[in-house]
Amino acid sequence: MTAITALTAQNSRGVFGVLQIEPSFVEQQMSVVLEDLGADVIKTGMLHDAAIVQAVARRIRSAEPRPKLVVDPVMVAKGGATLLKDAARDALVNELFPFADVVTPNAPEAAALTSIPVESVADLTKAGARILAMGARAAYMKGGHLPGDEVVDVIVRNDGPEIVLRGPRIETRSTHGTGCTLASALAASLAQGMDLEAAARRAREYVAKAIEGAPGLGSGHGPLDHGWPLKEARSG
Known part of the structure; x- marks a missing residue:
């Protein structure tokens, strides 16, 4: 189930407009779903401003039992549009990170959140440790923005050794x-009872195959093939 935080006018070339939903209505959306269906995992995405972050955090804090929380700190769109206001960055760290089971920043997001320049895998790991110090239980540090023929992701966690993918x-x-x-696939896998490493490997494989099968739509950054598992099942 989804609670809408904002509507966007966008295509493959960029985001051209954002219409924010009232924070009280975001909280109401969450409440009616949680009261009826419950949730094993909540995944956050574009929260846009501090008031929405606070509304989401307030509802998560009051949930009984508390679901696991995956925080995807969506800050900048592929086309460069800002999706998280500056004041919301502090709210995200202070209000949601202490409840987060996993935070999933890419390299630019990690740098913005921690003030650590992220230009290498070692920097990713260092920034991940800083995110743990902010209260998160684990950080899935995405290395796709770093140079090289290989994409290296690092999972830093407070209850085990680093995991390198x-x-x-x-x-x-x-x-x-x-x-x-990736964050959605990770959350879905955790909700199905997988441990963090298994969930991360499954999510990464899902995204890789979705990129490989992308239909090539649009003149900019086109969408993925989210339906590839169904195609494999039908052909198998």
């Missing part, structure tokens, strides 16, 4: 929503 870089323009998709 490697894979070949796929050269394509069809990368719209890769971070959102």
Whole structure:
């Protein structure tokens, strides 16, 4: 189930407008779903401003039992549009990170959140440790923005050793929503009872195949092929 935080006017070339939903209505959306269906995992995405962050955090804090929380700190769109206001950044760290089971920043987001320049895998790991110090239980640090033929992600956690995930870089323009998709697949896998490492590996594989099968729509950053598992099931 989804609670809408904002409506966007966008295409493959960028985000051209954002219409924010009233924070009280965001909280109401969450409440009616949680009271009826409950949730094993909540995943946050574009929260846009501090008032929405606070509304989401307030509802998560009051949930009984408290679901696991995956925080995708969506800050900048592929086309460069700002999706998180400056004041919301502090609210995200202060209000949501202490409840987060996993935070999933890419390299630019990690740098913005921690004030650590992220230009290497070692920097990713260092920034991940800083995010743990902010209260998160684990940080899935995405390395797709770093240079190289190989994409290296690092999971830093407070209850075990680092996990390093490697894979070949796929050269394509069809990368719209890769971070959102990874966080959603991670949350879905955690909700199905997987541990963090298994959930992360499954989410990463899902995204890689979704990129490989992308239909090539649009003249900018096109969408992924989210339906590839159904195609595999039908062909198998």
